[in-house]
Amino acid sequence: MMRKYEVIFILHPSLDEDAVKANIEKFKGVIENGGGTIENVDFWGKRKLAYEISKVNDGYYTLVHFNANPELPKELDRVFRITDGVIRHIIIKKEA
Template sequence: MNTYETVFIVRPDLQQEEIEKELEFFKNNIEQNGGKIIKVEPWGRVTMAYAIENYAEGYYFLIQFEASFEYPEELTKRFRYNENVLRFVVVAIDDKKFKLNPRKDTGAKRYVKKPGARKPREGEEGEEFAPEAGEEFAAGEETTEDSAE
């Protein structure tokens, strides 16, 4: 039996019961295929670095388990065909090089964006530079405030 680790992201618009059901499904699938779960860490709702399928956040889960050499391929199929899973990764862990330690809290703050709340972008309130009526810019001439002085 080899040691594996999987991290997967579940859609944030699911109800809490549905999110727990997804986690239980994958835990049961590992055990039904002869695997042994070592550790399960729900990381919670986290803002992603970039949007995936128009979601800026997702529920992250980590599962460390022991299974046969062939099983990660089966687990990968289960992740791929599950519409609630946004992204996943399954990796083999070398027991000699890595210790299976719990995730340490680094003190980094996790921000959850409130619906409708966002910071305005620079230039968003119509601060575009355009020639005033009757004024034209020559080719190559800059259109910034400094060049107008």
């Protein structure tokens, strides 16, 4: 059964443009290879963080809306945790 999710993640500001695009494609690939479908990818660009995280004050924000089975967010969370350059992420199940 497919459910609707959204994920927002913040990448480290020291990454260059190619590394940011590569990371976004990597996370899209995890969703698609896990049987999910991506509805929308919204790259917000470099923004100031609400508060300092590990002496970093800004980052690259990306919002992704996708449909997936209930197991996929666990795998996506694991990939976010082991990927260098990810400052923060959150995966939210949306009400249908």
